[in-house]
Structures are given as structure tokens and as C-alpha cells.
Amino acid sequence: MATKHSTEDTSAQAGSGAELVPVKFSRLTRRGVLLGLSASQLVTLGIGVLTLVGAFYAGGGILIAATAPVWVLSVVLTWMPVAGRPVVEWIPAAGWWLWRSTGGQLAYRRRIVAPRPAGTLALPGDQARLREHVDPETGAGMIHDPHQHTLTVVCEVRHPAFVLLDPAEQHRRVTAWGRVLATVCRSGRIATLQVLERTLPDSGTGLAEWWAAHGTRDGSWAATTYQELIERAGPAGERHATTLSLSLDMQAAARQIRTAGGGLRGAAAVLRQEMSTLTAALRSADLTPAGWLTPGQVAVILRSAYDPAVAATLERHGELGQSLATAGPVAVTETWTRLHTDSAYHAVLWISEWPRSMVYPGFLAPIVLSSGIGRALSLIYTPMRTDQATRDIRKKKV
Incomplete structure (x- = not known):
């Protein structure tokens, strides 16, 4: 198997293979039904062509001029890009937005006193469908x-700072991460x-834990003052947290799920096998799994994201x-460009194209290490069969 997130290595690796080499990303895949055009683009283009023909x-120049708004608009909708996409591909999103606006679905207020069904998550919108399941073996x-x-x-995964490692160690870790994905x-x-x-x-828990393990509580003025300072210390900085979310395709694993007993229990048993595989792969790549998050820890992450x-x-x-x-938000207000939840405003930035020049694996460091604002960087890897990945790479190289 291979992953959909791939790059093309365009430079020869020199020496003993321990040098960090730059890579070049392939172009953004734009598959179409015909001539690289999507179905929606073909529809709008067809309307314009039929109108013009x-x-x-029917009448030549006069009718062509009279119908110009139709076929000119079709051309604009088909080919004019807006934020990396043709205008016609924004129509479904804009239409859905207008529908939700007229239906009053852009604001969410949680009913504090209303009981919720067991096993459900107090989340707004489409995420309200999510259900909770506690694995009886791993918790x-x-x-x-x-x-x-x-x-x-x-x-949750712990790892050293990648940008502080020497090039040879960075190259080794990049190769090891590729083996994890495989x-x-x-x-x-x-x-x-x-x-x-x-x-x-940073909540200061690390400092408190260090004082609990190494501090001297002898009742002196210095020890008492230091203890009070630690207890009153609020967030004094920022820390980085990395998590891996592993999703099991229950349709692809339907046979194994039935063999394991069926239902969510069977799916959990199959997912445990994948969890063990991922844990072993992470350790072989010198990454430290801190454990699979319990429902309480997931709740803290959700609550911290909304508030x-x-x-x-x-x-x-x-x-x-x-x-x-x-764990869900108390209040959510949605606009076209941002989302307001409890004590935060959220905005999503979509990467429409990766760099077309040669870059090193740590090229995202200026974004990842930026300070002064709460930020979450998400990379989603979609598995592909080897034959599909090979054909995709071959098309991109042509």
C-alpha cells in the first residue's frame, strides 16, 4: 500500500545515504471527466456552447449579441478561478451556506439542562452524529x-524537536516516518x-511536577514562597502537542469485524490490531507513543479547542x-470566513498548492513554530493501493 500524500525525489542522494536531500512536490491532482474538466464544469460549458451554437x-450576429450574457457567464463559471477553484465549484458550497442562513442554522446554543442520550457527543452541526465507544481492554x-x-x-506522540537535529538524523527520521506510513x-x-x-x-504542570519530585519542603521562607509561586503560576508560554488519529474503515474490514463478533465490539477488536501495529511502527521510528487517549482525555482536547x-x-x-x-461548545456562531466558539475565533486555511521549488522536509517550520496565536496543523493521509499510487505518480511525471 502507499499513501496519497506523496512527493517526487528529484535529486540524487550522495555519499552514504545519510545526507538530507531536498524534494519537489508534484502538482495538485486535478482529475476531470473530460479534458481535465469536472462534471460541473462540463455542464456550464455545455450550456454556453449550446446557447452560442x-x-x-438561428439568427447570427444579433442573437449572438443577445445571448452573450449566457455564454460569457458560462465561460466565466467554467474557467475563472477563485481561491484556487473554478467559480462553478463554489456554487454548491455557497448554495448550502445560503440555505443554512435562511434556516437559522448558523448559530448554536447548547441546552444546558436538557439531558442527552447516552454515548452521544454534545457537538454542533454534522458532528452531532458521532458516538462514543469505550474499548474494554485498552480503555x-x-x-x-x-x-x-x-x-x-x-x-498522543512525543518526539524531539526536528529542526534542532543534524541533517543526517533528520534524514533518518524522515525515512523512518515513511516506513511508519507504509x-x-x-x-x-x-x-x-x-x-x-x-x-x-503552558499550564505550569511541568514545573509543579518537577517541584514535587525534586523540591525541598523544609518549611523555610524560600521553599514556602517558591511553592506559592508555583501554585499561582498561570500560563507563561506555549507548548506543542502532537496526536495521531487512526480511523478504521468498517466497510473494508467488514469480514474481520464479523469474525471478531460483529458490531462495535468487533470493530474495536479489529482496530486494536491496527493500534498495536502503529505503536510498534512508531517505536521503531524513535517516536514515543504516550498512550491511547481515554474518553476523558478526548473530552479535554475537544473542550480546549472550543474554549x-x-x-x-x-x-x-x-x-x-x-x-x-x-465537552462540546456552549455557543457557536458561524460566518462565511470564520467560526466563533465560546472564547475563540477559528479560521481554516486551505493549502491549494504545495511549493513547486525544491524544499527540505522541515520547510513548514516557520508555520509550525509560530507563536502568539493558537494554531493547529493537520495532515491527513489517505491510503491507496500500490497500483493506484503507481499510476498516479506516473501521470504526475508525464
Whole structure:
């Protein structure tokens, strides 16, 4: 198996193979029905062509001028790009937005006193369909999406700062990460693998844990003052957290799920096999899995994403915010360009094209290491069969 997220190596590796070499990304894949045009583009182009040809045969110049708004608009909708996409491909999103606007679906307010069905997540919009499942063997919190037929589990990963490593070590780790992806894709039962890197306010728990392990509580004025300072210390900086989300394709693994007992229990048993495989692959790549997140830990991540102002408090007091039933936002207001949830504004930036020049693996460091703002960088890997990946690479090289 291979992954859909791929690059082309355009330089020869010199020496003993330990040097970090630049790579060049392929162009963004734009598959179309005919001549690289999507179905929506073909429809608008067809309307314009039929209008122009009909006017030409019916009356010539006068009708061509009269129908000019139709076929000119068709050409504009078909080929004019807006934010990396043709205008016609924005019509479904804009139409859905207008429909939700007229229906009053852009604002969400949680009913605090209303009870929720067991196993559901208090999330707005389409995410309200998600269901919670606790694995009885590992204690991991699994999220079931009945519409997409997936079962997802999250693992926290610890790793050294990549940009501080020497080039040879960076090259070794890049190669090892490629082996991790190949291992995950091998079974053919994985829907997606997400890498999520987030910046979080530092709650000071690390300092408190260090003082608890190494501090001297002798009752002196210095020890008492230092203890009080640590207890009152709020977020003084930022820290980075990395998680991997592994999603099982329940349709692709239907036979194995039935063999394991069927239902969510059978799916959880199959997903546990993939979890063990991923854990072993991460350790072989010198990445440290910190464990599969429990429902309480997933709830803290969700609550911190919707309300960053309480993230440090939730981390310092581990008993708070541990319920998925109350982890969702209290209020959400959606606009065309941003999303307002509780104490934060969110905006999503879509990468329409990767760099076309030669870049090194750490080229995203200026974005990942930026400070002063809460940020989440998400990479989603979609497994592909080897023959599909080979054909895709061959087309991109032509």
C-alpha cells in the first residue's frame, strides 16, 4: 500500500545515504471527466456552447449579441478561478451556506439542562452524529461515525524537536516516518491517518511536577514562597502537542469485524490490531507513543479547542472536563470566513498548492513554530493501493 500524500525525489542522494536531500512536490491532482474538466464544469460549458451554437444558426450576429450574457457567464463559471477553484465549484458550497442562513442554522446554543442520550457527543452541526465507544481492554475512547462507517482512536506522540537535529538524523527520521506510513497502509483496513500538531498554553504542570519530585519542603521562607509561586503560576508560554488519529474503515474490514463478533465490539477488536501495529511502527521510528487517549482525555482536547481560555485550567486540574457528554461548545456562531466558539475565533486555511521549488522536509517550520496565536496543523493521509499510487505518480511525471 502507499499513501496519497506523496512527493517526487528529484535529486540524487550522495555519499552514504545519510545526507538530507531536498524534494519537489508534484502538482495538485486535478482529475476531470473530460479534458481535465469536472462534471460541473462540463455542464456550464455545455450550456454556453449550446446557447452560442443555437444563436449562430438561428439568427447570427444579433442573437449572438443577445445571448452573450449566457455564454460569457458560462465561460466565466467554467474557467475563472477563485481561491484556487473554478467559480462553478463554489456554487454548491455557497448554495448550502445560503440555505443554512435562511434556516437559522448558523448559530448554536447548547441546552444546558436538557439531558442527552447516552454515548452521544454534545457537538454542533454534522458532528452531532458521532458516538462514543469505550474499548474494554485498552480503555481507549473510540469515536464512531455511523455515516462514514469509521471508528477512530487517538494517540498522543512525543518526539524531539526536528529542526534542532543534524541533517543526517533528520534524514533518518524522515525515512523512518515513511516506513511508519507504509506499515499503517499495509492492511488495507485504514480509512485515514491524521497527524495533528497544536499549540497550547503552558499550564505550569511541568514545573509543579518537577517541584514535587525534586523540591525541598523544609518549611523555610524560600521553599514556602517558591511553592506559592508555583501554585499561582498561570500560563507563561506555549507548548506543542502532537496526536495521531487512526480511523478504521468498517466497510473494508467488514469480514474481520464479523469474525471478531460483529458490531462495535468487533470493530474495536479489529482496530486494536491496527493500534498495536502503529505503536510498534512508531517505536521503531524513535517516536514515543504516550498512550491511547481515554474518553476523558478526548473530552479535554475537544473542550480546549472550543474554549482555549479554560485549556490551562483543565490541564492543571485533571478531574475537570472529563466527560464527552459536556465537552462540546456552549455557543457557536458561524460566518462565511470564520467560526466563533465560546472564547475563540477559528479560521481554516486551505493549502491549494504545495511549493513547486525544491524544499527540505522541515520547510513548514516557520508555520509550525509560530507563536502568539493558537494554531493547529493537520495532515491527513489517505491510503491507496500500490497500483493506484503507481499510476498516479506516473501521470504526475508525464
